[in-house]
Amino acid sequence: MTTTADALTDPRSSVRLRAVMALGTAADPADLELLLERCAVDPDLQVREALTWSLVRLPAELTVPRLVEQLHRPEAQARSQALHTLSKIRDASVYPAVADALGDPDPGVARTAWRAAALLAPESERPALARRLARELGSGDRERRLALSRALASLGPEVAGPVLTEAAERRGDAVREHVADTERLLADPDAGSALAVERARREMALGRGKRASG
Structure with missing residues (x-):
């Protein structure tokens, strides 16, 4: 007879699901x-x-402390999944722990932390979070840039707008381009897919230009 533990390690994803x-x-x-593992x-x-859905259905007073502990595990996936689940539970008391993960060395974990922090930040912490996120403007690949733009845009124009304006005035072309993309998301939250396609086209064109000049 197949046990739950056996089913959870089955090579077929449908069985595990x-x-x-x-x-x-x-x-x-x-x-x-078992779910956390x-x-x-x-x-x-x-x-x-x-797994996130199942964890959210458990009592938060049991789940939240264990999820916060997961943020210190060596496995990047454990940290990322914990952040994602905390963002679904929406317990703002964990914001300091989530903010500590903003600079996680794993890019995927950092992106998840940006989203979670933007959702969980108390009103008083949102301007500081916007300034912290703005330090990442202009760097990384299109996936990273779009994730950062979405996190900033989710803070709203009142919080993110002044930070974006300052970044565009003080920093270089790459930052100004990223700011423009983020401002488009602020104006139209559904523009993310179009921005990803546009960014990919710019990167391809830049690559062709480099090859031609080289």
Whole structure:
């Protein structure tokens, strides 16, 4: 007979997904550690989303402290998944722990921390967060830039607008270009896909130019 533990390690993602959904439906606090361990290792995005759903269904007073502890694990996926789940629970008391992850050495974890911090920051912390995020403007690939733009845009024009204006006035062309993209997102939250395509085209054109000049 297949046990839940066996199903969670099955090579078929569909089997693992059914097992996680069953745990989430039962919402038994005794399964908390099992769910957390799978967050650190499961390779399938859909399964990980189900793990987050299952964790959110458990009592927050049990889940939140353990998720915060996960932010110190060596596995980048464990840290990223914990941040993602905390952003779904929306307990603003964990904001200091989330803010500590903004500079995580793993790019994927840092991007998740940006999103989580923007969602969880108390009103009094939002301007400081905007300034912290603005230090990253103009650097990285298009995925990183779009993630940062979305995080800044989610803080709203009243918070992000002045920071973006200052960055555009004081820094170079790459920052000004990134600021312009972010301001488009502020004006139109649905513009993210178009920005990603436009950024890819710019990068391709730049690559062609470099090859031609070289």
